[in-house]
Every structure is written in structure tokens, then in C-alpha cells.
Amino acid sequence: MPIKSDTPLVVALQLADRGWSVMPLCWPKPDGSCACPRGHGKKNTGKAPLTPRGVKDATRDRAVIEGWWAEWPSANVGVALASSGLVAIDCDSLEALQEASGLGLTPTICRNSHWPAYIYLAKDDTPKSRLIHWGTSNKIDLLANGYLVVHGKHQSGRTVYLEWDDVAPLPQWVSNALHSKVETTAEISEVSNDAPPVILSTIGKDIWYGRVAVDGEDGRVRAIDQVSNIDRSETLFQLGIELSKANASNHTIVDALAERDEALGYDKYTDREDELEYHRIAQKVGQSSQNLTSDIKDYPSGVRLPSYNAGDLKRRALSDPSPALTMLPFLGQHESSPFIVGAAHLLSAYPKAGKTELLCRLASEWGTCGYKVRYFSEESMRIWQARLKLAHGGFDDVTIVDALGAGRHLIVADIARSDFDVIVIDTMKLLMMENENDNGQINMALTPLVAACRPSNKTLVIAHHTRKGGGSGGEAAAGGYQFFGGVDVGLELERVGQPTNRRKLHGVGHILNVPELLYERSGDGKFSFLGHADQLAPQAIATRLEQVLTKDFQATNDLRLGLTTPRPSADQMLKVLREMAEENSVERLPPLSEGNKPGVTYKWRRAT
Structure with a gap:
């Protein structure tokens, strides 16, 4: 395993020999500011990628690696996690370290920095995703995608290095947590190539490929080598506007922003909620009514919307003996159910x-x-x-x-x-x-x-x-x-x-x-x-009562229980029976002529 006194190039080559994909990253000056040509802001210093496509440029090719560090000899070393088959548990506080240790940390390669990160071998079914600020401590990052700084200098001046030699299998609790994310949240899919998903304007392409960005000093879009401090959020927002102008769907904008944020190194390792931020930007840039259809589904040029011949549909329906609509049950009922499958x-x-x-x-x-x-x-x-x-x-x-x-x-x-x-x-x-x-x-x-x-x-x-x-x-x-x-x-x-x-x-x-x-x-x-409900209309109740009334007197509740469901309430029964008595079709005991008798059980029979 590389030791902390090795040069970045030696470390990068040793890791590539182990089968890890490496990439060059920004490095800090002694005062903590960015020392690389891009002049990154404080949060990106020491970890922003130096290549145009960021983590997608990570490689095991020795010639490419040697060329990078010939250009940037002091560059920090990063490892692309997904393509290397690795997962990192990055603990950002003492509470996080204690929580992770309690859950189980098998001895494995450790990345030492301000706080440790433990590197494990991913399983075949491990989702390529990330959980930021996970756990009760809210300070554990579970990283199966993106990249990890493994060697060089932290902006605080601390040395970043690896120790131990063997990589252990991923603990089960980490696998469970990453699988849980796939179940409960919308997973951001990766773009299969570096091209934008829609045809962008010239300025849109420049933002997409990282040739220009928004300068945090004055909010203007400039060539990347002239930007003193990249305004990540505003740059992504401008890219979102260009994607929206090109009629990209809401989902396409979200996925594209996520991919570019990582590929160009604008993404921050902590203090953010990835998907929510991308969705907020997509929602803001997609408010125009001109972009309404793209908020529903992508329709690439040259593709027609699904269509059906009405005559064929009718013939198919007439030849099918099954009901035209399938109903979900409603409290045991199918025929009366108002819930249609697929509606x-x-x-x-x-x-x-x-x-x-x-x-x-x-x-x-x-x-x-x-x-x-x-x-x-x-x-x-x-x-x-x-x-x-x-x-x-x-x-x-x-x-x-x-x-x-x-x-x-x-x-x-x-x-x-x-x-x-x-x-x-x-x-x-x-x-x-x-x-x-x-x-x-x-x-x-x-x-x-x-x-x-x-x-x-x-x-x-x-x-x-x-x-x-x-x-x-x-x-x-x-x-x-x-x-x-x-x-x-x-x-x-x-x-x-x-x-x-x-x-x-x-x-x-x-x-x-x-x-x-x-x-x-x-x-x-x-x-x-x-x-x-129409069975409880007054006339319907009267008709049903005629089926249970006899020549013998029966109590109101006995008559009610003699009816099939839906049964009227006691108040409904009394009201309908009184109306029938007034029409001389039923008799009451005590007689209706004696008026109301509070506390007395009324009985009823057919009029004789």
C-alpha cells in the first residue's frame, strides 16, 4: 500500500496496478487556497477534478496517468469508486465514527485525513449511488459512486494518505442502506456518454463541457481559465436554462445536472442534498408554458406519439368476451366499484x-x-x-x-x-x-x-x-x-x-x-x-317496509332489522313509518292520534 511520503505520481501508478481507476485533483497552497490553474473556491479546493470530464476520465492507463502528473506534479490523487468496484464509508465527525464503529467496521484500507474514510469492496448488486449525511449522527457519507481523495494535501494542511493493505468485503449494513435508497428515492441515472441529451446552443455547449462557468466574483459567465471563483449553483442554474430552452424534460434536466455536477467537479462532497437541489433548479427553469410537454416525457425528434386505429380497437373490444373495464374491489364489491384498473x-x-x-x-x-x-x-x-x-x-x-x-x-x-x-x-x-x-x-x-x-x-x-x-x-x-x-x-x-x-x-x-x-x-x-344510497330514499324505504310489515304489531327496531342492507337509521325509520301512518297504510301502537310518547316503544302493523 502506498505510504504518505510517496509522491502523487508513484501513488497513482501503484493504485492503478491494483486495478483502481485514478484521476488528478486540485491541490491547496499552504494558506489553504487553491493552487491549481482553475482557482477553485474554498469548498472545492483540494478535491475538484482537473480533467474536463472529471470522474469519467479516471483510468488505469499508466501512460495517461504519467501525462497528467507531468502536467500537474503536485495534484492530489482521487479514485473513481464505481469503476474501481469500491465503496467508501466517510465519517465526518467523532459521533459519525462512533456510530459506524458500533454498526461494524471490518478492518480494511483506511483513507486518513481530517476524518477517516474506510474503503471496501462493493458487492455485485451494490447500487452505484451515494447517501450523504446518513445515520443518526447525520455525518456519515456512504459513497458507491463519484470519487474519493486518497492521497495529497487537505486544504487544512493535513496529509491525506492510505494505510493498511487488504480491502475487505462491504459490511452488510452499508449494502442494506444503499439498497434502501434505491427503494425509497428517485435514483439518478448516469448519462451513457459525454454528449448532452438535447441539442444545445453554443453557450449551452460551452457550459456543458466546462469551457465556461459563472464567476462568483461578479456573476458573469467567463472562460474557465478566467474565472477566479466558480459559482457552482449559478453555473448549474444557467445550464438548466439552456437545457430547458432546448425542450429537455424535467427529468432529463435533473439527470443532466447531476451528471455534469459530478463530471466537471462542481459538486461538493458535503453540506448539500444532491437530488433536491437538481429538482429545485429543474422546477424553476421549467415554469414556462412553452416547456409544459417536456415536463411529462421526452419525445426525440422524428418519433411520433403512440396512436391507435379506432376501428381496430372497436373490433378487438367486440371480439373480447371479458368486460371492457377491470374494476378494483371496493369493500368486497366489484360490480359496484368506482375504481378502474389503470385509471x-x-x-x-x-x-x-x-x-x-x-x-x-x-x-x-x-x-x-x-x-x-x-x-x-x-x-x-x-x-x-x-x-x-x-x-x-x-x-x-x-x-x-x-x-x-x-x-x-x-x-x-x-x-x-x-x-x-x-x-x-x-x-x-x-x-x-x-x-x-x-x-x-x-x-x-x-x-x-x-x-x-x-x-x-x-x-x-x-x-x-x-x-x-x-x-x-x-x-x-x-x-x-x-x-x-x-x-x-x-x-x-x-x-x-x-x-x-x-x-x-x-x-x-x-x-x-x-x-x-x-x-x-x-x-x-x-x-x-x-x-x-337510492335504497334509502323515503319511497324506497316505504316499499321495503311493506315486505316486512304484518298484521301483528312489531317494534320499530325489529322492523329495521328485518330489512336487508342498507338499513335505514332509526330516525329514518320513524319518519317513514309516521308518513305511512298518516296515509293510513300502517297503524301505530299507541295510536298516532295520541301524539308523541317519549320513552314508549312504538309498534307498527299493516292497516286493517
């Missing part, structure tokens, strides 16, 4: 009316039927743990995503890359719209969600709240009309008088007549489907 639904209700409880129950039911459900929630896992403790049914096929604060771009990216069958967004607040009355903003927030689900026939269910004044035909949903216009089925959930645990679900659909459905939730959390 987009909006479920609106007043706050605390039971949206989440209903969706939780349905998620369990759908999972039991073989559908995989991905549930994006604004509630904490602690709240969910308490809810699931009381909930009935199984939840093994339901994955809950803590999405509060993630924003719609990360959510859309997660949906597009997942293999789940049903996507639940609870609630619309997760999309963080500035103005829910602006139909343009609603369209920009809602359409990418629907578009992300449609290619793989995912079912989308979005929870929303209703306006104070209520409404019908989709008008009850708070905000602009595009909330209902942008989905296939719009549903509204309402409380229905007495009993207080009864709810009515109704709505409208593009090609589906949604019946008014009733259900109840019992005190122990069980849901029961009651039937169609």
Missing part, C-alpha cells in the same frame, strides 16, 4: 371525514387481491404504526412512502421507475402547489402523475379536500375545475347524518356511471358495504 381517480372529502381510513382499508383489500400498492403519505411513520395497529386486514403488499416535502418531481420520478400496480397520493398537498385555484398549475402538477402511471397501466388514486360550500358533479373538490378534469373518475366522500359512522361515496367518470354507495365503519374499525 386516474380523485377522492375528495372534508378534512377528518375518513379519506385516509378508507384508502388504508382499500389498500389492504387490493394487496390481498394481488395488487402491489405504493402509498405516498404526508403522515409520519409513527402515525402509520398507530393506525395499522388498529386496522383490519393484511398489508404485506402495501409500501408506505414518507413523501412530505419531497415535491411532485421526486414523486413522479419514483412512480415512473417503480413496478407497483396501484399508486395512492394522500393528499394533493404533497405536490406543493402554490395556487390550487390556478388550472394551469393544476395541469402541470397532475398531468405528469397520470402520464407516469399510464404506460405500465398503474392505477392512480389521489386524495384531496372539498370546498366549504360543497357542490355536485365534481364541483365539491376544492380549487380549480382541472382537479376533476384531469382524472378519469372524480369521487366525493360525505358524512350521511345518522349514524355518524356512515359515509356516502359518489362521483362522475368519463365512461363510468358512479352509483351513490354507502358504507359504515364500526367501532372496532371494520368496514361494511351497505349498498346503493
Whole structure:
């Protein structure tokens, strides 16, 4: 293993002989400022790449390595982690070191600097990603991508060097953490070559290839050799603008910014949240209505949008004996269910009316039927743990995503890359719209969600709240009309008088007549489907009562229990029976002529 007294070139060659891909990095002056020709700012001094493509230029070629250090003899040595098959555990504090040691640090090669970094062999299935500020200490970086400074000088003046000789296999807890990131966040994919993903203007190409950057001294774009202090954020923002002008999609802008940030060495090793920053830039530069379609999907030039011959579709439908629409079950019901497989639904209700409880129950039911459900929630896992403790049914096929604060771009990216069958967004607040009355903003927030689900026939269910004044035909949903216009089925959930645990679900659909459905939730959390609401209209109740009334007197509750579901409430029963008595079709005991008798059990029979 190289020792700290070896020259950078000797170290770089020794590491290349071990099969590690190396690269030259900036080095500091004795006062801590940048000593390389690029004049990097404080945060990049001692670690910014010196080659045009950064980590993508890393190599094991001895001739190339010798050429680099002939040009920059004092350059620090960096190792490209992914291409070298390595993972680094970089501890940035004493608490981080103690936490990592407690989790398990097998003896391995250690990079010594201000704080140590432990280098391990990646497994075959190790995701090529990074977790920054991981752990309870918030100071552990798990790095399976990018590069690591392994030899030279830290800007503080400390010597950076490697010690020990053997590289140990990656600890299981690190592998688990990196796999967890792939499950819960939108992974940034690498660009397969160095070319931009769209055709850029001349200035866009110059920014892309690192020939120009924004000078932090005055905010102007200059040739890289004339920039005294690179303003990383502003440079990325300018690149985002150029990508947006070229009609790059939101996702393309995010991936491109991530790739360029690393390739050009603008990225900072600490004190940042990579993906969130890229998404914020993409969102800002993509607000123009001219770029609306690119926020949905990339359509390269010369490629036509998917199209279908209507006649062929009709003939195929007529020849298929199966139903045209497949329904997800609703509390055990298929025929009456308003949820269509592969369609987009909006479920609106007043706050605390039971949206989440209903969706939780349905998620369990759908999972039991073989559908995989991905549930994006604004509630904490602690709240969910308490809810699931009381909930009935199984939840093994339901994955809950803590999405509060993630924003719609990360959510859309997660949906597009997942293999789940049903996507639940609870609630619309997760999309963080500035103005829910602006139909343009609603369209920009809602359409990418629907578009992300449609290619793989995912079912989308979005929870929303209703306006104070209520409404019908989709008008009850708070905000602009595009909330209902942008989905296939719009549903509204309402409380229905007495009993207080009864709810009515109704709505409208593009090609589906949604019946008014009733259900109840019992005190122990069980849901029961009651039937169609029209069965509880006064005339319908009277017709059903005629089937159970006899010549003998029966108590009100006995008559109620004699009806099939949905059963009316006690108040509804009394009201309808009194109207029937006034029409002389039934008799009451005590007689109706004696008026109301509080505390007396009323009995009824057919009029004789």
C-alpha cells in the first residue's frame, strides 16, 4: 500500500496496478487556497477534478496517468469508486465514527485525513449511488459512486494518505442502506456518454463541457481559465436554462445536472442534498408554458406519439368476451366499484371525514387481491404504526412512502421507475402547489402523475379536500375545475347524518356511471358495504317496509332489522313509518292520534 511520503505520481501508478481507476485533483497552497490553474473556491479546493470530464476520465492507463502528473506534479490523487468496484464509508465527525464503529467496521484500507474514510469492496448488486449525511449522527457519507481523495494535501494542511493493505468485503449494513435508497428515492441515472441529451446552443455547449462557468466574483459567465471563483449553483442554474430552452424534460434536466455536477467537479462532497437541489433548479427553469410537454416525457425528434386505429380497437373490444373495464374491489364489491384498473381517480372529502381510513382499508383489500400498492403519505411513520395497529386486514403488499416535502418531481420520478400496480397520493398537498385555484398549475402538477402511471397501466388514486360550500358533479373538490378534469373518475366522500359512522361515496367518470354507495365503519374499525344510497330514499324505504310489515304489531327496531342492507337509521325509520301512518297504510301502537310518547316503544302493523 502506498505510504504518505510517496509522491502523487508513484501513488497513482501503484493504485492503478491494483486495478483502481485514478484521476488528478486540485491541490491547496499552504494558506489553504487553491493552487491549481482553475482557482477553485474554498469548498472545492483540494478535491475538484482537473480533467474536463472529471470522474469519467479516471483510468488505469499508466501512460495517461504519467501525462497528467507531468502536467500537474503536485495534484492530489482521487479514485473513481464505481469503476474501481469500491465503496467508501466517510465519517465526518467523532459521533459519525462512533456510530459506524458500533454498526461494524471490518478492518480494511483506511483513507486518513481530517476524518477517516474506510474503503471496501462493493458487492455485485451494490447500487452505484451515494447517501450523504446518513445515520443518526447525520455525518456519515456512504459513497458507491463519484470519487474519493486518497492521497495529497487537505486544504487544512493535513496529509491525506492510505494505510493498511487488504480491502475487505462491504459490511452488510452499508449494502442494506444503499439498497434502501434505491427503494425509497428517485435514483439518478448516469448519462451513457459525454454528449448532452438535447441539442444545445453554443453557450449551452460551452457550459456543458466546462469551457465556461459563472464567476462568483461578479456573476458573469467567463472562460474557465478566467474565472477566479466558480459559482457552482449559478453555473448549474444557467445550464438548466439552456437545457430547458432546448425542450429537455424535467427529468432529463435533473439527470443532466447531476451528471455534469459530478463530471466537471462542481459538486461538493458535503453540506448539500444532491437530488433536491437538481429538482429545485429543474422546477424553476421549467415554469414556462412553452416547456409544459417536456415536463411529462421526452419525445426525440422524428418519433411520433403512440396512436391507435379506432376501428381496430372497436373490433378487438367486440371480439373480447371479458368486460371492457377491470374494476378494483371496493369493500368486497366489484360490480359496484368506482375504481378502474389503470385509471386516474380523485377522492375528495372534508378534512377528518375518513379519506385516509378508507384508502388504508382499500389498500389492504387490493394487496390481498394481488395488487402491489405504493402509498405516498404526508403522515409520519409513527402515525402509520398507530393506525395499522388498529386496522383490519393484511398489508404485506402495501409500501408506505414518507413523501412530505419531497415535491411532485421526486414523486413522479419514483412512480415512473417503480413496478407497483396501484399508486395512492394522500393528499394533493404533497405536490406543493402554490395556487390550487390556478388550472394551469393544476395541469402541470397532475398531468405528469397520470402520464407516469399510464404506460405500465398503474392505477392512480389521489386524495384531496372539498370546498366549504360543497357542490355536485365534481364541483365539491376544492380549487380549480382541472382537479376533476384531469382524472378519469372524480369521487366525493360525505358524512350521511345518522349514524355518524356512515359515509356516502359518489362521483362522475368519463365512461363510468358512479352509483351513490354507502358504507359504515364500526367501532372496532371494520368496514361494511351497505349498498346503493337510492335504497334509502323515503319511497324506497316505504316499499321495503311493506315486505316486512304484518298484521301483528312489531317494534320499530325489529322492523329495521328485518330489512336487508342498507338499513335505514332509526330516525329514518320513524319518519317513514309516521308518513305511512298518516296515509293510513300502517297503524301505530299507541295510536298516532295520541301524539308523541317519549320513552314508549312504538309498534307498527299493516292497516286493517
